[in-house]
Amino acid sequence: MNSNQEVALSDIRLAQNRISKLIGKTPLLKAPALSEHAGIEAYLKLETINQVGSFKIRGAANKMLQLTEIQRRKGVTTYSTGNHGMAVAFIARELSIPAVICISNRVPHVKVAALQRLGAKIEIVGDGQDDAARRCQQLQEQDGLTIIPPFDDRDIIAGQGTIALELLEDLPGLEEVVIPVSGGGLIAGIGFVLKQLKPDVRVTGVSIEAASAMHESLREGRPIDIPEKNTIADSLLGGINLDNHYTFKMVQQYMDQMILLSDRNIVQAMTFLLEQERIVAEGAGAAGVAAVLTEPSAVKQSTAILITGNNLDWQQFFTAREEEQG
Numbered sequence: 001m002n003s004n005q006e007v008a009l010s011d012i013r014l015a016q017n018r019i020s021k022l023i024g025k026t027p028l029l030k031a032p033a034l035s036e037h038a039g040i041e042a043y044l045k046l047e048t049i050n051q052v053g054s055f056k057i058r059g060a061a062n063k064m065l066q067l068t069e070i071q072r073r074k075g076v077t078t079y080s081t082g083n084h085g086m087a088v089a090f091i092a093r094e095l096s097i098p099a100v101i102c103i104s105n106r107v108p109h110v111k112v113a114a115l116q117r118l119g120a121k122i123e124i125v126g127d128g129q130d131d132a133a134r135r136c137q138q139l140q141e142q143d144g145l146t147i148i149p150p151f152d153d154r155d156i157i158a159g160q161g162t163i164a165l166e167l168l169e170d171l172p173g174l175e176e177v178v179i180p181v182s183g184g185g186l187i188a189g190i191g192f193v194l195k196q197l198k199p200d201v202r203v204t205g206v207s208i209e210a211a212s213a214m215h216e217s218l219r220e221g222r223p224i225d226i227p228e229k230n231t232i233a234d235s236l237l238g239g240i241n242l243d244n245h246y247t248f249k250m251v252q253q254y255m256d257q258m259i260l261l262s263d264r265n266i267v268q269a270m271t272f273l274l275e276q277e278r279i280v281a282e283g284a285g286a287a288g289v290a291a292v293l294t295e296p297s298a299v300k301q302s303t304a305i306l307i308t309g310n311n312l313d314w315q316q317f318f319t320a321r322e323e324e325q326g
Helices: 009-019 032-038 056-064 069-074 083-095 109-118 129-143 154-170 185-197 213-220 247-254 263-277 284-294 314-325
Strands: 028-030 041-046 076-080 099-103 121-124 176-180 202-208 257-261 302-307
Touching: 009 056, 009 154, 009 185, 028 154, 032 041, 032 263, 032 284, 041 154, 056 083, 056 154, 076 083, 076 129, 083 099, 083 109, 099 109, 099 129, 109 121, 154 185, 176 185, 176 284, 185 202, 185 247, 202 213, 202 284, 213 247, 213 257, 257 263, 257 284, 263 284, 263 314, 284 302
Parallel strands: 041 302, 076 099, 099 121, 176 202, 176 302, 202 257
Antiparallel strands: 028 041
16 A cells, blocks of 8 residues: 555455455354343444454554565564554464564563464563554664554554444444544544445444543544553553554544443443353453443444454453452
């Protein structure tokens, strides 16, 4: 892709074909317990059913499958709150590309261990994703590594947007989609496709209260930084980049509403999914369900909810659940 152009629908369709070499279609399942609780027809898009347990594999695959031979030999680097790093590490291993994954010390141990199993070199830098991003820039300048951005990149956005094509194929009567939001690559890609192909579908974003850089940036009308905080939904942390090129404007244009959640809301949703739907989801992955449980009147009758990841720290979850119940 020409990096100076906006994302096009043809980019999404090309991405769908490209990544099919490595990634299969994920299921969309009716959620009987959630449907009954909320009084709607609720469907869960299980992005947990792939090799790294999160949607991030789509964008990473689309980006990395387009690297030149020279870029592949020199290697890649990325910054991540965990899941994107795992996706890059997995694709790098599949394509025999050297990879350095930069993460902050907020990334849970379970995700660090998963990165180690995937064989990438790991560098733990600073207290937040922005610190890890600066280290990536250094590696690019010093060693010629190609940065695989986690969200603000046309190829990444196009890869994530392939989810929307699957949603419309499996649920032609779709009225709303509920999407966790961090840097915005996921909701930008899905929102763009839906507004092109079925513009009446409402696009709802969900994030963590008092720590959503995208929400605060939208309020200010420009990208801003906010401090990160400890949360069960660690994948929703991180900034959107002050020099954001794509996702900020796309979220402004294609997201219809945003719902902010507390950690308590998210722990309750994780518990509900586990006990009522028999589905394992990490905090960020359960955020969409948390929004429906918390504000059922805010969503339409036929709603798809993205379960974006299942790489949870079980000890953190059990501790948080005990605190919530106690």
